[in-house]
Amino acid sequence: MQKEVVSTENNILGTExxxxxxxxxxxxxxxxxxxxxxxxxxxxxxxxxxxxxxxxAATNVAFPFIIFLLAVSLWISAGSAANMxxxxxxxxxxxxxxxxxxxxxxAIIAGFTLLIxxxxxxxxxxxxxxxxxxxxxxxxxxxxxYILGFPLTTxxxxxxxxxxxxxxxxxxxxxxLAGCITNIILDPIFIFGMNLGVGGAALASIIGQxxxxxxxxxxxxxxxxxKFKVANMKLELSIIKEILSLGVSAFINQLTVLAVQxxxxxxxxxxxxxxxxxxxxxxxxFGIVMKVNQxxxxxxxxxxxxxxxxxxxxxGAKKLLRVKSIFKTTAVVxxxxxxxxxxxxxxxxxxxxxIFGQENDLYNEFAVTCFRYMTILIxxxxxxxxxxxxxxxxxxPKNAIWLSLSRQFLFLIPCLLxxxxxxxLTGIMISYPxxxxxxxxxxxxxxxxxxxxxxxxxxxxxxxx
Numbered sequence: 001m002q003k004e005v006v007s008t009e010n011n012i013l014g015t016e017x018x019x020x021x022x023x024x025x026x027x028x029x030x031x032x033x034x035x036x037x038x039x040x041x042x043x044x045x046x047x048x049x050x051x052x053x054x055x056x057a058a059t060n061v062a063f064p065f066i067i068f069l070l071a072v073s074l075w076i077s078a079g080s081a082a083n084m085x086x087x088x089x090x091x092x093x094x095x096x097x098x099x100x101x102x103x104x105x106x107a108i109i110a111g112f113t114l115l116i117x118x119x120x121x122x123x124x125x126x127x128x129x130x131x132x133x134x135x136x137x138x139x140x141x142x143x144x145x146y147i148l149g150f151p152l153t154t155x156x157x158x159x160x161x162x163x164x165x166x167x168x169x170x171x172x173x174x175x176x177l178a179g180c181i182t183n184i185i186l187d188p189i190f191i192f193g194m195n196l197g198v199g200g201a202a203l204a205s206i207i208g209q210x211x212x213x214x215x216x217x218x219x220x221x222x223x224x225x226x227k228f229k230v231a232n233m234k235l236e237l238s239i240i241k242e243i244l245s246l247g248v249s250a251f252i253n254q255l256t257v258l259a260v261q262x263x264x265x266x267x268x269x270x271x272x273x274x275x276x277x278x279x280x281x282x283x284x285x286f287g288i289v290m291k292v293n294q295x296x297x298x299x300x301x302x303x304x305x306x307x308x309x310x311x312x313x314x315x316g317a318k319k320l321l322r323v324k325s326i327f328k329t330t331a332v333v334x335x336x337x338x339x340x341x342x343x344x345x346x347x348x349x350x351x352x353x354x355i356f357g358q359e360n361d362l363y364n365e366f367a368v369t370c371f372r373y374m375t376i377l378i379x380x381x382x383x384x385x386x387x388x389x390x391x392x393x394x395x396x397p398k399n400a401i402w403l404s405l406s407r408q409f410l411f412l413i414p415c416l417l418x419x420x421x422x423x424x425l426t427g428i429m430i431s432y433p434x435x436x437x438x439x440x441x442x443x444x445x446x447x448x449x450x451x452x453x454x455x456x457x458x459x460x461x462x463x464x465x
Contacts, residue, residue, distance in 0.1 A: 101231070265286075327451070331386055
């Protein structure tokens, strides 16, 4: 039986204390994001132990498929969630319900379209993604199976973001956690017990994503602030435009991540072949570092993603003092998390490397160096991610797009293309802290200007306390 929807005036997004509200939404969101990253990290760990560094290199080469899938999924889900929160803040519940229905239809279409395209062009794309001849057979085995789960991923992410925006972040977390636990249980069974290798890891991931989708699907019968209606799944052009407009920054951000991954893979094999490490060791090590770094990013991203409905609702309701407080509190917490993560990674790089399997001294030497160089300024990422999230949530997609582009497209890609020409593999590694510093500066300028604008609006009296 459908619950009675909560009135806008009594919605906790606009009344609860900021600290308590952020805690309530961020913990489930962080766990959800972590679970999403752990899918790939767990695969790397078991593959590293069971197959070796060539297996890890194979998953790294196939990773652009997953990045593009996430790009499209987040374009739809983030745009839907942002519009839903804004409409709920304006007390336009029927419009919010149409957004959710249209978003789910778009996710279904996107999932099956990507599945077909990725299967048709699998091998040539893997070569573009930077595969070597030794890695290619394993990359094909992994990616062809993983691709079959694309529709489950797009629908699961869409419903998970909807559930969070509906005021039930705990349910969203449990759905992701159920899928992750399933994946962790099945990985050793398929890889070691059934001797399926990298293909077993991919199969475990698909089944886990299916579990997440099923849990989310059951929630649709007992939503809080909106009602899910099948009739709202009929596509409307105006709603599609609104979803794509507010979600485009998340899409572009992931596209730049995709471009970085492809450039990183190709530069790693090129400059690695010219060094004592060879082509395959850098390809494997960079993949491990990026996936470990993704754990840190997931914590901060989960924290920042949790603020999206908070920003959207309060901005839509003109509660601008709450909007400022949400930003400042989240920025402090996120930066603190980043500093702690930096200390841990810098202090224990070899211990982290060993989790992914015991390799030769040359491999260990390069892996430790990668961790030391590439993660030194990750504490700055909180302000970068939060600023982009804020502009997306309050309906300012142009600013969100530029800021989403800043670290990857404006700074990191040029660094990766230029600096290694002079410093080789070292140039690849130092490109990351350089781009972190530049992006942090750009985001700080944008958000400072925005907070000044909010202050002027508050002083004019055109707001709700």
